[in-house]
Amino acid sequence: MALFTFRLPDIGEGISSAEIVAWHVQAGDVIGEDQPIADMMTDKATVEMESPVAGTVVRLAGEPGDSVPIGAMLVEIEVEDGTGAGAEVERPSDGTIEAATGGGAAVLPEPERREAHGGAPASAGDEPEAGEKATSGMPRSDVSSQLAADSRTRSQEDKVLASPAVRARAKDLGIDLAQVKPSGDRIRHADLDAFLLYRAGQGYRPAGRGAARPDELVKVIGLRRRIAENMAASKRHIPHFTYVEEIDVTRLEEMRDQLNATRGDRPRLTILPLLIVAICKTLPAFPMLNARYDDEAGIVTRYGSVHLGVATQTDAGLMVPVIRDAQDRNMWQLASDIRRLAEAARAGKAKVEELSGSTLTLTSLGALGGIATTPVINRPEVAIIGPNRVIERPVFRGKDVVPAKLMNLSISCDHRVVDGWDAASFVQAVRRLLETPVMLFGD
Incomplete structure (x- = not known):
């Protein structure tokens, strides 16, 4: 047997390191060639890394959230002799194995070194001593201690033998399977019943029935961390101001209903494509609103084309796919683009070029839009527009009170580039188009 070191390859021009977003393997897993092993995130995209060899995983470079330099060890794999020749792990003079992580060099303790070098592994039932835990190069803290404790708890529960149905029921009841004593070779439903009966006299209550949940420490990594950094930079560098106006969209909604009734196989129209048409017109x-501001160079670039970013909520966090040259597209094409880009973003299949280069951003919470919003600018853009929920309210038409459909439109601007008068004038011009929707189709 031999040890093969898979080093992080160059996965993008100008990239010096990548962040570990998720591991698909753990130490001890037997993997095949080309099997996914990790998701790595750069400034531009998330890339799935695949193993170049088959073998047994011995060691990983770090935890999700750690940064790994290009060329540094990502995964160490035990392979058959002859596989990956010349790729033996480099060892320092003291015999320890060092892993390059964002926190520094991690040194494996003696029991793990024996296992990594082919020696006898520690007994599965042995509890490691306090001094035997591997460090990640990061200072000890409450967060790292809690993460280690959570990992041990998950490991203990994974060793429990139980069917998927029993595991699902235990999860619903909030029962830790590691605390249930099996009556045979595995835990069965009868064992769960006995556990509940025994604990009932001790005041046991299943989770979700009044019992407080334990505190949870969640590491901010991947896209969530990128969003946090970008939003903090936007609020730190950009003096925001927000302007909100109420728009009567009664006639616009009537026209939209009529268009949808005869749309055929075209995508259903929401209010967004019609709003985009109004914005582009x-x-x-x-022009000061369709711009980017390079505050370091002191240059504002005003764009002739509208590359509209559409903020999209995904399971991983907020993403902003871009509709290129939105000014050249009709409402049906815009509806199709919005749907296609949103589906690609939520499925994690959006291309890098579809997630960058926007000159103005539109953000909408749909039915959850609320009365008004104060959206944060997508730096280095200088404005972001947010339509809010359409609601029906009574309004005066002359001396009569009639029902009307109303929507508030919010816009946040960079006050270094856009004056309040300009923002208000822009919104009023958009309002005139939406309140007289036939004007959307004129020259």
Whole structure:
């Protein structure tokens, strides 16, 4: 047997390191060639790394959230002799094995070194002593201690033998299977019943029935960390101001219903494509809004084309796919683009070029839009527009009170580049188009 070191390859021009987002393998797993082993995130995209060899995973470079330099060890794999020749692990003079992580060099303790070098592994039932835990190069803290404790708890529960149905029931009841004594070779439903009966006299209550959940420490990594950094930079560098106006969209909604009734096989229209048409028709008179500001160089670039970012909520966090040249597309094409890009973003299949280069961003919470929003600008852009929920309220039409469908439109701007008068004038121009929707189709 031999040890093969898979080093992080160059996965993008100008990239010096990548962040570990998720591991698909753990130490001790037997893997095949080309099997996914980790998701690595750069400034531009998340890349799935695959193993170049088959073998047994011996060691990983770090935990999710750690940064791994290009060329540093990512995974160490035990392979048959002859596989990956010349790729033996480099060992320091003291016999320890060092792993390159974002926190520094991690040194494996003696029991793990014996196992990594082919020696006898520690007994499965042995509890490691306090001094035997591997460090990640990071200072000890409450967070790292809690993460280690959580990992041990998950490991103990994974060793329990139980059917998927029993595991599902235990999860619903909030029962830790590691605390249930099996009556045979595995835990069965009868064992869960006995556990509940025994604990009932001790005041046991299943989770979700009044019992407080334990505190949870969640490491901010991957896209969630990137969003946090970008939002913090936007609020730190950009002096925001927000302007909100109420728009009567009664006639616009009537027209939309009529268009949807005869749409055929075209995508269903929401209010967003119609709003985008209004925005694109209005922007030529307000070029300071369709712009980017390089505050380091002191240069504002005003764009002739509208590359509209559409903020999209995904399971991983907020992403902003971009509709290129939105000013050249009709409402049906825009509806199709919105649907296609949203589905790609939520499935994690959006291309890098579809997630960058926006000149103005539109953000909508749909039915959850609320009365008004104060959206944060997508730096280095200088404006972001947020339509809010459409609600029906009574309004005066002359001396009569009639029902009307109303929507508030919010816009946040960079006050270094956009004056309040310009933002208000832009929104009023968009309002005129939406309140007289036939004007959306005129020159």
